Amino acid sequence: MGIEDILLHDETIFKNINAFDPDYLPENYKYRDSQMEALAICIRPALKKGRPVNAVVLGSCATGKTTAIKKIFEMVERNSEKVVCCYINCQLNTTRFGIFSQIYHRIFGHYPPETGVPFSRIYQKIMQHMVAENKALIVALDDVNYLFHSKNANKIFYDILRAHEAFNGARTGVFAILSDIEFRFALDKNVNSIFIPQEIIFQPYTREELFSILKERTKMGFYPEVISDEILEEIVDKTLESGDLRVGIDLLRVCGNLAESEASRSIDEQHLNEALKRTGPVSLSHTLNSLSENENNLLELIVNFKDENLTAGSLYELFQQKTNASYSSFNRTLDKLEFLRLIDTKFTGKGMRGNSRLIILRFSQDEINKCMVQP
Template sequence: MTHSPLLRSDQTLFRDPDVFEFTYLPDHLHHRDAQVRELAFLLRPALRGGSVLSAVLRGPPGTGKTTTVRRIFREVAEETQQVIPVYVNCRHNHTPLAVYGSIFKQVCGYPAPLAGRYLDDVKEGIASRLQDRNAALVVCLDDADELIPAGTYNLLLYQLLRLYEKWDVRKAGVFAVTSNLGLNLGAEADASVRSVFHPTEITFLPYSRTEIREILTDRVRQGLYPRVLPAPLIDRIAQIAAGEQDVRVGIDLIRQATLRAEKDGRRRVTHADVTAAARAVTAPALRARATRLSEAERALACWIAERSRDGADMASGAVFEAAQEYLPVGKTTYHEHLNALTKAGIVDLVPGAGRGREVRLRYNAGDVAAACKAPDKTCKIPNWA
């Protein structure tokens, strides 16, 4: 009798499924040593009785900003009582009361009393705890750009950085985190805030494919049983995540592909599992990229996708010439829109035959067409002039 390759109903492929949650803090932060050193330098004055310095952490999504801050905050909390680190998710907390309520709970260890509905009461509770411990406060405002449309960015920065003026506490530090590369959080501060907010800018560049592979290999080692995910499939997942410039895509892809294999009762993840999971994981990212394009850019992306799906010549010049059949468009405008699709991460322009370049989709052609189609489900090229 041969051994069955199928899992029993009580078996699993996951050694630790939490490893593939976005909130998981890994044992080792790969390729972020420079950023950790900069943050540690900003925290160091507080260990000598001073105040924490402020910073702006900027980088695309999935480049380790949040994980790096939460990891160093955990180490600080474990090693010293002189600094109280607080993490606030501004997507969920963007009003002053919500932000201070989150700070109060983390500083004091329990929620703000229901009676403490007035901000000054909550602030006084925070200040009292800081005085009792003679500790410095550092607040990470993750997705701080969410505070700008809420109209609370300058107000919160001003109040947090000037807590020391009303209560006898050390000056707080603020780590403002953003994934919006087109936004300068320092410039968004008004004059009254800039007088006390002098942040060091810390940049988080996208991980390379090799770096992503190392990160994913470590997660697989911790989170899956041996031989569940073959090395060639980790390579393929790393390539997909590198194309998205987001390591979280790779982490989620591993989780989804493994769940698919486990659901089928198989002991190994297959190429088909990765392919199916990739479309489910990358589709939301593609839709998000498409929504940031203009109508004309979406129409061009849709038309390129349909041309690619038909197996037509994808040389940039040939694509331009073929577009003339639908609408006369100037070469300058065409290249402007093509460059916009490149910056959005929907197409790549790769060297082709001779001196030309080939237009190559980063995503499945059908998925691009679906994400970029007009509401009537057709690919229309509007007036680009």
């Protein structure tokens, strides 16, 4: 089949390829009824002209936390005009201005000017609008640990939760979402005294639940009989091994693309075997090829470090010798590598103020060295 034939070929095994996107919101959201009910209970007072109950939403990666928040926010806004729900990814927005720019955009439909307008005016406009419209504001801060890493958490929580002190009638709440379940955050006393959250736990999915979720996703994404239960069982096993539902969803997408490229009407064993070879290295190569020079330099230092216990402090010394970069530049680069899921960082409770971070490589040295672009 030529390139033009591929581009113009009408037949497809995908009923809805978007069903395999990482941010796809399934209509039939399973196994999280008790968590959704707990979130609804937190929101209910806001619907009755009271203040929402704050919450900490806890669970490891890909356990449905973000989907639950987005689904419940969707339901609230479909049924009431008295609550504004704002979801914010704190990996991408770690500053006070960044967080409130997202809130501003959610309320007014456009972002505030980046320069020339003081933060206080943006904050005032948000809160005055909420009071004038008699609306409550609920802000979901996903991966909230990034706000603590950047030392901005206390101020942001204070700004949101104590708005009623400066703006009479302001009704605000925070849902703090944590994927790093070992992370222990500490807020200042004057923030903690008003946060007092309800804790909502998302346990990892069982094997049966994973099978059911992925089966449902195949019904949404593929036409009937494209994938057998036997192949799906193998994908479930791989998903369970990884502990990440997104691995299974991505495998379904890649298998579908491989089958379609061969003009096959169904996914078979060879497509799965090929997908298993491709999903890790291909996406890893793509990520590594997109790195800047500084990001590459930092990753190389991590990959080639001989001791298992690499701390951020030790890494900064090596990075500074190699690039002469400032600590803030180092920190931004390290956060980017974590955001790209090349590394994990874990607070050890040691060092100054217990802020020492351990750096953990998510891939083997061999995998990264094979995919690294050679100069």
